[in-house]
Amino acid sequence: MTDFSHQAFEQPESDRDAAAPVSLRARLAPPMPGSPLWGWLGPLIVAVFGAFLRFYRLGTPNAVVFDETYYAKDAFATIKYGAERSFVDNANDLLIAGKTGIFKTCEQVSDCAAYVVHPPLGKWMIGAGEAIFGMNPFGWRFAAALIGSLSILILARVARRMTRSTLLGCLAGLLLSLDALHFVLSRSALLDIFLMFWILAGFACLVVDRDQTRQALVEWRESAASLDIGPRLGWRPWRLAAGLCLGAGLATKWTTVFFIIAFAVMTLVWDAGARRAVGLRRPYFETLKLELPLAAAWMAVVPGVAYIVSFAGWFFTDKGWNRHWDQATSQGNPFFFAIDSLRSWVAYQVQTLGSHTTLSTPHNYQSEPWSWPLLLRPVAFFYQGTENLPQGCGASQCSQAILGTGTPIIWYGGLAALIGMIAWYVATRDWRAGAVLLSYAAGWLPWFYYAIADDRTMFLYYMIPVVPFMILAIVLACGLILGPAAAPQWRRLAGSVGVGVFALLALANFAWLYPVIAAEVIPYTDWLARMLIRGSKGWI
Numbered sequence: 446m447t448d449f450s451h452q453a454f455e456q457p458e459s460d461r462d463a464a465a466p467v468s469l470r471a472r473l474a475p476p477m478p479g480s481p482l483w484g485w486l487g488p489l490i491v492a493v494f495g496a497f498l499r500f501y502r503l504g505t506p507n508a509v510v511f512d513e514t515y516y517a518k519d520a521f522a523t524i525k526y527g528a529e530r531s532f533v534d535n536a537n538d539l540l541i542a543g544k545t546g547i548f549k550t551c552e553q554v555s556d557c558a559a560y561v562v563h564p565p566l567g568k569w570m571i572g573a574g575e576a577i578f579g580m581n582p583f584g585w586r587f588a589a590a591l592i593g594s595l596s597i598l599i600l601a602r603v604a605r606r607m608t609r610s611t612l613l614g615c616l617a618g619l620l621l622s623l624d625a626l627h628f629v630l631s632r633s634a635l636l637d638i639f640l641m642f643w644i645l646a647g648f649a650c651l652v653v654d655r656d657q658t659r660q661a662l663v664e665w666r667e668s669a670a671s672l673d674i675g676p677r678l679g680w681r682p683w684r685l686a687a688g689l690c691l692g693a694g695l696a697t698k699w700t701t702v703f704f705i706i707a708f709a710v711m712t713l714v715w716d717a718g719a720r721r722a723v724g725l726r727r728p729y730f731e732t733l734k735l736e737l738p739l740a741a742a743w744m745a746v747v748p749g750v751a752y753i754v755s756f757a758g759w760f761f762t763d764k765g766w767n768r769h770w771d772q773a774t775s776q777g778n779p780f781f782f783a784i785d786s787l788r789s790w791v792a793y794q795v796q797t798l799g800s801h802t803t804l805s806t807p808h809n810y811q812s813e814p815w816s817w818p819l820l821l822r823p824v825a826f827f828y829q830g831t832e833n834l835p836q837g838c839g840a841s842q843c844s845q846a847i848l849g850t851g852t853p854i855i856w857y858g859g860l861a862a863l864i865g866m867i868a869w870y871v872a873t874r875d876w877r878a879g880a881v882l883l884s885y886a887a888g889w890l891p892w893f894y895y896a897i898a899d900d901r902t903m904f905l906y907y908m909i910p911v912v913p914f915m916i917l918a919i920v921l922a923c924g925l926i927l928g929p930a931a932a933p934q935w936r937r938l939a940g941s942v943g944v945g946v947f948a949l950l951a952l953a954n955f956a957w958l959y960p961v962i963a964a965e966v967i968p969y970t971d972w973l974a975r976m977l978i979r980g981s982k983g984w985i
Contacts, residue, residue, distance in 0.1 A: 469666060473723070496594035498622060503583050503590055506827055511635070511826040511827065520575060528762055529765075564699070566639070567636035589639070600618055621912070625955060629849045637698070637910075662722075675735075684740065693755075704888065716740075809825075810904060814896055814907075825848060842969035849962075855919070881917045885911045926944055960972070
């Protein structure tokens with residue numbers, strides 16, 4: 446493996462303008478150091494470790510946990526009918542008893558259509574697991590566990606690319622595998638783990654695109670006869686892939702739109718910075734003229750098309766909410782079907798927008814965005830006491846719980862690292878610090894508007910899309926702590942010890958929390974000891 450080195454850092458854009466072509470290659474397109482084999486094998490080992498944690502006892506508890514009461518059943522309806530359906534009042538009990546007749550029967554199709562406020566892709570993904578493994582807790586949680594495990598691999602690989610260090614890439618994957626909130630959502634049939642995955646995948650595609658376009662610009666610069674105008678950077682397949690991933694995120698939850706805007710601006714700024722670095726005289730004008738049209742197609746039109754396609758089940762069946770299938774097909778005009786379908790779909794989206802901005806029903810575990818980085822109010826996904834635990838725990842009082850909280854060592858370390866990234870970016874304009882800060886802000890700051898303007902009901906787990914970027918901040922900070930390869934031996938040793946101690950503390954913290962995030966049956970006193978902040982507004 447290759448140690449992290451400042452030699453692998455790219456210099457600030459302002460320092461590159463007058464660089465010679467040879468130094469430009471070293472700065473704009475630094476090679477990926479170390480063994481390519483370990484570059485894949487290391488992240489894969491970490492991802493397998495994370496997958497074991499997530500799949501082990503995945504069917505426990507044998508219950509419908511928190512919002513699985515909506516998404517597990519909506520996913521089943523999506524697979525069975527093509528769209529969400531209304532279910533009977535005792536549907537949860539029927540599912541746990543192994544019965545799948547959970548949907549209402551209605552004389553009119555429209556009477557059984559269910560009004561839901563989230564797009565269908567995440568439910569299609571959950572439903573795929575149900576189709577393969579059955580309508581049981583393992584089946585409806587399988588896709589979340591798989592996607593959560595794959596996100597560990599993606600983060601390890603993108604961290605390696607950003608730091609040019611396999612060691613730090615593996616550290617990023619390890620920390621994500623040990624984050625309790627990521628762990629809980631990877632073992633629950635909720636939409637948020639899929640949202641996080643698609644956003645992270647989109648970001649990773651853009652980082653690859655950044656490397657490839659810089660490589661292309663360096664190659665052009667080495668043979669360019671004039672710097673009056675630069676080249677068009679081609680079709681950018683990785684940017685297209687990013688658009689598809691972000692479209693999938695949008696088709697899972699609407700909050701992806703904030704990341705689409707942030708990432709679109711970010712990738713254009715990267716383009717302008719690269720053109721400026723190779724000495725082009727009008728980098729920003731050229732970026733807008735040569736790259737903006739295709740960027741708009743890949744980062745705006747493609748996500749929109751992907752979003753619409755995710756409603757295929759709604760369009761091609763008669764069972765979706767507000768579908769008006771009979772009205773559409775009863776007209777003599779053959780084109781009226783398409784027009785009416787689209788009009789009904791747009792009306793549905795407008796209705797959904799109104800629901801998102803007026804969701805203010807109080808909840809025992811709701812919290813404010815300012816409190817999320819501090820883990821002040823987690824969400825109890827599941828809890829059972831002694832009376833519902835016939836197997837016992839060797840004590841007079843027992844508990845079985847799933848607490849949706851982050852691993853405190855990681856989250857508080859991440860908060861410190863993010864503050865460090867602000868200082869680092871101000872001092873050096875390093876693109877990695879800027880990308881991490883922008884991504885974190887895109888996933889966190891918009892919620893303050895909803896808290897102030899709409900008094901919306903919100904929860905800690907809304908932060909899961911920014912957890913990978915918080916971990917990237919930690920990893921970048923660890924790189925600075927380790928120091929450059931040419932640093933004195935004592936500095937490297939001290940940095941290695943510091944980073945190693947942090948990783949061990951994260952592992953110990955996760956192990957300590959494990960019983961109350963993995964639904965182990967433990968004595969009540971052990972459960973209570975893990976509730977770090979007591980009281981009705983804390984962890985209880």
